Amino acid sequence: MKNNAAIGIFDSGVGGSSIWQEIHKLLPFENTIYLADSKNAPYGHKSKEEITALSVKNVERLISLGCKIIVVACNTATTNAISQLRATYSIPIIGIEPAxxxxxxxxxxxxxxxxxxxxxxxxxxxxxxxxxxxxxxxxxxxxxxxxxxxxxxxxxxxxxxxxxxxxxxxxxxxxxxxxxxxxxxxxxxxxxxxxxxxxxxxxxxxxGEAVARHTQYTLASIDLLRKETSPPKLQFFTNNTTEALEFLLQDYSEEISVEKKDF
CATH class of the missing domain: 3.40.50.1860 (Rossmann fold)
Structure with missing residues (x-):
């Protein structure tokens, strides 16, 4: 059932987990999949072309994992690649930019x-x-x-x-x-x-809070909010060591799973 599909989130590393926390606080029953592209962090020094290529790779990975919406939890990826991502994919894509x-x-x-x-x-x-x-x-x-x-x-x-x-x-x-x-x-x-x-x-x-509200609004507007109130599946994948994510998310250690994967 599409409503039970996960919210996909990616960042150039572990920092976007601050956005994940806001989303989880507002939408505590939603399944989530987070990609930390720490191997390529930081994106801030890369060219627009490199940033776009990495963003495309992350979006395609999240789509392949069955996500229903994607949050680009990275200012650099949003400001450089969001237009192309939205033009390429039909899945709703939420961006983040400085407030x-x-x-x-x-x-x-x-x-x-x-x-x-x-x-x-x-x-x-x-x-x-x-x-x-x-x-x-x-x-x-x-x-x-x-x-x-x-x-x-x-x-x-x-x-x-x-x-x-x-x-x-x-x-x-x-x-x-x-x-x-x-x-x-x-x-x-x-x-x-x-x-x-x-x-x-x-x-x-x-x-963070504005991105979470925008995610909630977008899912509600297309009737894709998760209806169940059973505990959600909260998955985190990193292509580097897991320690930093585990440290930053230590308050959620009982609820989440953090795995190292190549992507």
């Missing part, structure tokens, strides 16, 4: 910060979104060089992470931002550390 619009609408200092990968910040979709919503607003874009590899290793608060993140947030604080937009699905795992570094008036925005 520039809410930050631009809410800012009172008229200064917002964006922390994202090079691949996201240099994409056409990012620039189109930014131009639409940030007139008369100063937008400080910082490439989070080196953050994704550390998160992939489960290093969320070590000295190397602290020093790197401090270097990126200092110019934002100096620019008097009042909203920090996280433009990579790995970065929500840094929120506890960011809260220690940022003045309390700076709000942090990520896209």
């Amino acid at each position: 520039i619009k809410p930050a631009a609408l809410k800012t009172t200092s008229k200064s917002i910060g964006i922390l994202a990968t090079k691949g996201t910040l240099s994409s056409l979709l990012f620039h189109k979104t930014a131009m639409e919503h940030t007139k008369d607003i100063k937008m400080l874009e910082i490439v989070g060089e080196g953050l994704v590899p550390l998160i992939e290793k489960g290093n969320l608060e070590g000295p190397e992470m602290v020093n790197l993140l401090q270097k990126y947030v200092t110019p934002m604080i100096e620019a008097d931002i009042d909203y920090l937009v996280l433009g990579c699905s790995h970065y929500p795992y840094l929120i506890p550390l960011l809260r220690k570094m940022l003045p309390p008036h700076i709000q942090i925005i990520d896209s």
Whole structure:
């Protein structure tokens, strides 16, 4: 029965599991299959063509596993490949992009910060979104060089992470931002550390909750929400070591299965 088919989710590694958590919180009975393409992380330095080819590979894998909808839980893959994915496949495809619009609408200092990968910040979709919503607003874009590899290793608060993140947030604080937009699905795992570094008036925005709501809305609109309330099957596949995923999802260890597979 198609309603029981899984929600398919992929990312350039383990970071999109932050999106999975929001989806699972909102839709606790849905079966899910998550692909962590950690072998190819980060996508942020790759060309548009490489990012698109990897995204196609991941989508085809999820379709072959019988998924009913696909969530691209990667800002870089969304901003570079979503148009082609939607043009190629008939399955509903949900994307994720930096939450520039809410930050631009809410800012009172008229200064917002964006922390994202090079691949996201240099994409056409990012620039189109930014131009639409940030007139008369100063937008400080910082490439989070080196953050994704550390998160992939489960290093969320070590000295190397602290020093790197401090270097990126200092110019934002100096620019008097009042909203920090996280433009990579790995970065929500840094929120506890960011809260220690940022003045309390700076709000942090990520896209996870909005993606979960959009997924719910899309499934409801085509009558594909799972009707059963039996425990769901929550599968995670990585083409690298399983430790980082297991560490980030330790609160769900009783419910999920994490396997290493080649894909």
